[in-house]
Amino acid sequence: MVSTYIPKTLEEALIIRKETGARPLSGGTDLMVQYRRGIGVTPKFPWPIMIVSNLKELIGINETPDGSLCIGSATTSSEIAASPLVPWHVREASSRMGAISLRNLATIGGNIGNASPKGDLPATLILLDASVVLASVEGERTVLLDDFIYGAKKTLLQDDEIITKIIIPKPARPFTYRWYRKIGTRRANAITKLSLSAAITIDEKGVITDFRASSGAAGPKIARNKALEATLIGKNVEDIPSLLPSFLADYDKIISPHAMPEYRRTSTKRMLEYFLTEVSKRPSGEIIE
């Protein structure tokens, strides 16, 4: 039996993490399944574990003085989906994860720490330029989520650190149009086969001032490329149809699907094409269906 710790405070958790290297387990929806051993048998982990799901310091959603949103790492998908403070993309992704019973357990910190390219929350958080706050007994550091997850199941987390908070900055201007699509085998309890999150901001003159897209499950990490996004910024939204062919050809180069590449490339580009074509028609609703 591996050592298991149930710290009562974050301070205690950080000391345990430093001294034993115990890995945090929150909702258990990934780890308890990954290390299960069969009917009626207790999961067995290759490293010490500490259960952090009840640490009050890690739970909650609040706005910071500069207008950013701060979400505690042990906040569940249900809590995130129900909070009006949370940006639309993240609420959408939260409300479509698994089923109700899973969303009541699964946490945002776990979804990030697990670092699966199919993770639903990282795809939308990376779109919004979110950062993670990593704490250790030495102090805190903040890392851009897009840098933190650098490959499939690979993060910059150090052996003495715990993910404590997720910070989502407020965009300079509210997005004009937003899009989120998750493709799975069924409506409930489906692992994402492919996802695309996108947002665009258009000024009074029809000029694109912000455009972002992040692509989930289409490569070893969530794909986002700011240089490519920037090629549309400053252009008039009416010119999108003429810019699309070369934009989509370039987008194809930033995704690297490991399996079913043809399907993933085609579907990703079709979603992007649909979103951009729809917004060029300037529909009245903010959410592109």
Add this chain to the structure above:
Amino acid sequence: METKIDFTLNGQQVSVTTDPLRRLLDVIREDFGLTGTKEGCGEGECGACSVLKDGKIITTCMVPIGAVGGSDIVTIDGLKETEQGKTIIEAFADGGAVQCGFCIPGMVMAAEDLLRSNPHPSEDEIRKGISGNICRCTGYDLIVESIALASERGDGLW
């Protein structure tokens, strides 16, 4: 490394001293003999092991008992003693919702969870409410109709 864990189980204050990584599902079934809660898939997909934890539905196959300290757990064996539980179970029986029966404890828990937040759900809301529960016999229609019947008969209970 055994740890003592105190929690509330079906209204009773209880305590277990055990490996904190044991699944809540196994503690409920083995230590307390409450075998109404079933193990189906063991990976959070089927909903057969559902209980209410602090009033919210969860799948117990994914929860280590070490995360349960201080929580209020209600299983099917507790729910069946309540007016709400009896109303749902009778509606399931009268509505022909049950074939093999293995998924039914989880379905009843999901129905209770749904009716608590939405006492008069539409058909679509019922289908969403049980979307985390898999039944391989019925095709779901009679379960959905039986939850609507429970909602009607139990008007004012939730």
